[in-house]
Amino acid sequence: MEFDLIELIRRHTGQARDDVRVGIGDDAAVLAPPPGKDLVMAIDTLVEGVHFPRGTAPADIGWKALAVNLSDLAAMGASPAWALLALTLPSADAAFVEGFAEGFAKLAQPHRLALVGGDTTRGPLTISVAVHGFVPPGQALTRAGARLGDAVLVTGTLGDAAAGLHALQHPPREDDGRTVLRGFLVERLSRPTPRLAVGTALRGQATACVDVSDGLLADLGHICVASGVAAEIETALLPRSSALLELYDDTTALHFALSGGDDYELCFTVPAARLAEVQAGLARLGCGATKIGRIVEGEGVRVRAADGSSLATDRPGWEHFA
């Protein structure tokens, strides 16, 4: 049955790329990397009940399994090329695989990403995807490189995915006319948009970059550690969606924005002198980026409330096994 499942996935995700010499169906895939580029690769796993609730639509799982990985490529400024899929399933469930492949393919296709190999096994529902992409040599964005005085920015809005999970877990008892707002937040959770165009546009512009998967405080914290600096952000500047602000009080919305994971926005730093130019460039790509603070001396991430006071941030974001 293994081969039928993989074939089903192949049919959905079949994506012609000249650089695939041997695709799915042999012991391994054979690819022709473009000359003179750096290869960027990442792997991420989704486990049922940990990274997505039981009962999540298979197509949403397929989309998200790829999205969280493409988001890692985006954070490095890489353009995607190929993926490997390791799918562990309790049983050979063709309907599940069909849905999964459809969601996976829907995200893969506009990015010209080819699924080139895979392995299906029996076991608790777990999906690992390894993605591969390219950057011009030496141009990958890393977490190290943020410098004193740099502006700290994020794309899109923060906290939506955490609010979406909360909304799923706390459905209203009766129709309150806010179903559309909740739907927006749930969509942000289940179909995150990897910011690939932003990532490539930031090559040579951003001094450091990370994707917001574990929560802003945790992920910006990674930039601080890797760069040997601190960051100071202001709550009043955090971009939050109108859905989030309408459905949740300010304290809760702020908590989601600071500590909620799964947004898959990019958080990055740019020299203050380049701020306007970078923001204008990203706006032309259709993805706004908001300045939320700056890089300062010290360690860690400090949060300043609207009244100027410091916010205690004892919940630095979701860590696996935390």
Next chain:
Amino acid sequence: MEFDLIELIRRHTGQARDDVRVGIGDDAAVLAPPPGKDLVMAIDTLVEGVHFPRGTAPADIGWKALAVNLSDLAAMGASPAWALLALTLPSADAAFVEGFAEGFAKLAQPHRLALVGGDTTRGPLTISVAVHGFVPPGQALTRAGARLGDAVLVTGTLGDAAAGLHALQHPPREDDGRTVLRGFLVERLSRPTPRLAVGTALRGQATACVDVSDGLLADLGHICVASGVAAEIETALLPRSSALLELYDDTTALHFALSGGDDYELCFTVPAARLAEVQAGLARLGCGATKIGRIVEGEGVRVRAADGSSLATDRPGWEHFA
């Protein structure tokens, strides 16, 4: 805790390679592929209770998770370079990770394989490894290409791993003086040797190649399907270890050799005229390869018993979800 686990693994498996520009610790790894080579990549998953028994030593799991993947590279004739690891664990068990990393590193080091990225998550014990290697352009060995009259060969011996699993599941009631023999078979199960040197030596020699992971009948069957041919093998020619033959009767040993998976030997085809030369070359590498049959017209794998009769082969090997 995620970062501590990955750091623990990094420390054990730290392997200097000039081509790793950014290793573990960022959103993705950045590598400099060698110019003018084809990139070969595969992913394989091990699930506790499916691919290894509960209670398997962590170091054995670490070794095997990498070995089954390196075996895929070997079957393509590729030289290994980099790996990504997705480790899903029920809890942040440092002792498990320490043992796992030790076994993984022990196999990685002699092959100069660098672990360049990873993801640890909470969930049922599941390990996916993605491996990457290189071949000169166009020289990857595939399953397609076997031609009428080619000799069919396998490296090493067959059936040991299946017998090792049987021995583990049926321990003797008292010491029967054959502990060493059983130990050999169990070692073959838990610490398989990927035939990387054989794989690279077969570039330009073998017409088709596959690794024996699902059992000889199933895997040679893949070559037949991909090449549009049939294979005829002779039971009398199947290489079987003395441990296998001493501990099991001939029928059982034959069943293990034909249908047992997990041996990770290579099965390949070479033009008959080159047989002696190829065998001599592999013998010089310290890994014998035995001729077990030949490629004929038709479909599927036929098995001829010592008396010349055809063997019914209704159990074609272990398929996931079968």
